[in-house]
Structure formats: C-alpha cells, structure tokens
Amino acid sequence: MKIMKAETMPNPVSGKQIIESGELEKLSETICGDKNLDFAGAKISYLLIYPNISQKTPAKVKKTTKELKHFTGYDYLIEISGELWDMLDSDTRYNLFWNQLIRVNPTFVAKKGEYVMKLKKPNYSNFYEIHDSVGMDWLKAVQASMSSLYDLGIIEEDQISLF
Numbered sequence: 055m056k057i058m059k060a061e062t063m064p065n066p067v068s069g070k071q072i073i074e075s076g077e078l079e080k081l082s083e084t085i086c087g088d089k090n091l092d093f094a095g096a097k098i099s100y101l102l103i104y105p106n107i108s109q110k111t112p113a114k115v116k117k118t119t120k121e122l123k124h125f126t127g128y129d130y131l132i133e134i135s136g137e138l139w140d141m142l143d144s145d146t147r148y149n150l151f152w153n154q155l156i157r158v159n160p161t162f163v164a165k166k167g168e169y170v171m172k173l174k175k176p177n178y179s180n181f182y183e184i185h186d187s188v189g190m191d192w193l194k195a196v197q198a199s200m201s202s203l204y205d206l207g208i209i210e211e212d213q214i215s216l217f
Contacts (some may be wrong), residue, residue: 070134071104078134078151085152094160094169099128104136109204110214112138112196113150115157119174129171130158139141141199149192153184154215176216 078100085091107114116131123129132154139147157176160169184192193216201211 073102073104073136075100075102075134078132081148081151082132082155085148085155089152089155091155093158094162096129096158096160096169096171097127098130098132098158099126101131101133102136102139103133106135106137106204107133108135109206110210111135112200112214112216113154114171115154117122117171129160130173133159135200137203138196138200141203142195145188146192146195146199149188150196150216156183166215 072115082098082100086093093199113132113134116133118126118131120127121184132151134154136152142150159172159174161172162168163170197214200206200214206214
C-alpha cells in the first residue's frame with residue numbers, strides 16, 4: 055500500500071486508498087488537549103483507509119518498524135476505515151479516535167536516556183477510561199454502522215472489536 059498526501063489513487067495491488075488526514079490530525083490535537091494526553095514528541099501519522107481496513111476492523115494503531123520510521127519519520131500509524139468514518143457522527147468519531155490514541159505509549163527509559171516507542175495492549179482498563187466518561191453507545195454505533203455497511207450478520211457484528 056502507498057501513503058498518499060493530497061491526491062488519491064487506488065493501489066493496484068490491494069485496491070485500497072491510504073490518505074494522510076489533516077482532519078484526524080486536528081482531532082488528535084483536540085483530544086490530547088481535552089484528555090491531557092502527551093506523547094513525548096512521538097510522531098504520529100493519521101490515515102484514512104478506503105474503503106476500509108477490513109470489514110471487521112474499524113480502526114487500529116501500529117508502531118512503525120525501524121525501516122518505516124527511517125523512511126517516513128513516524129513512530130506510529132493510526133488507521134481508520136474511511137467508509138465507516140464518513141458515516142459516523144462527530145461524537146462517535148471522537149470516541150473511536152480517542153480509543154486509538156490511548157494505545158500510543160512512548161516510554162522513557164532512564165538507562166538509555168531516551169523514549170522507547172511502545173503500544174499499550176488493547177485491554178479493558180483503557181476501554182473503561184472511555185466507558186466511564188461517555189458510556190458504550192459509541193461502540194454500539196460503530197458496530198451497527200459497520201454491520202450496515204458490509205451487510206454483516208449478528209455473529210459477525212459481535213466480532214467487530216477495538217481490543
């Protein structure tokens with residue numbers, strides 16, 4: 055897959071479009087301000103994947119490999135399924151993206167005197183931070199939207215997860 059800036063062209067191998075999103079970057083700044091998140095200078099690329107990452111994956115965060123970091127300068131990639139993103143209301147978008155941001159975990163290692171880029175495991179304690187703040191309706195909205203988009207059955211809809 056190829057990362058594209060302003061113009062978009064489908065990747066002939068995968069048929070997916072990867073768009074670096076200023077909208078997601080701006081939302082990240084808002085969430086970091088609202089939730090007092092600090093990523094210690096980590097560089098994050100915010101990507102919309104069209105039509106989707108997969109029919110059961112609304113979003114994901116990745117730590118870049120050494121090679122990818124060398125060529126892009128990014129420590130993390132946050133990917134959001136584009137068709138889903140376009141369907142969601144602003145509150146659901148906010149919560150879906152917040153759920154991804156809380157996995158970014160640059161950790162200071164005193165012996166090295168530098169930050170090591172890590173990911174928090176997708177666990178329930180992260181999820182409860184959001185759940186206690188806003189409830190679960192946003193997650194149900196994500197699942198229902200993906201189910202509707204891709205004509206998923208009840209069992210498949212239950213497999214849509216952010217953990």
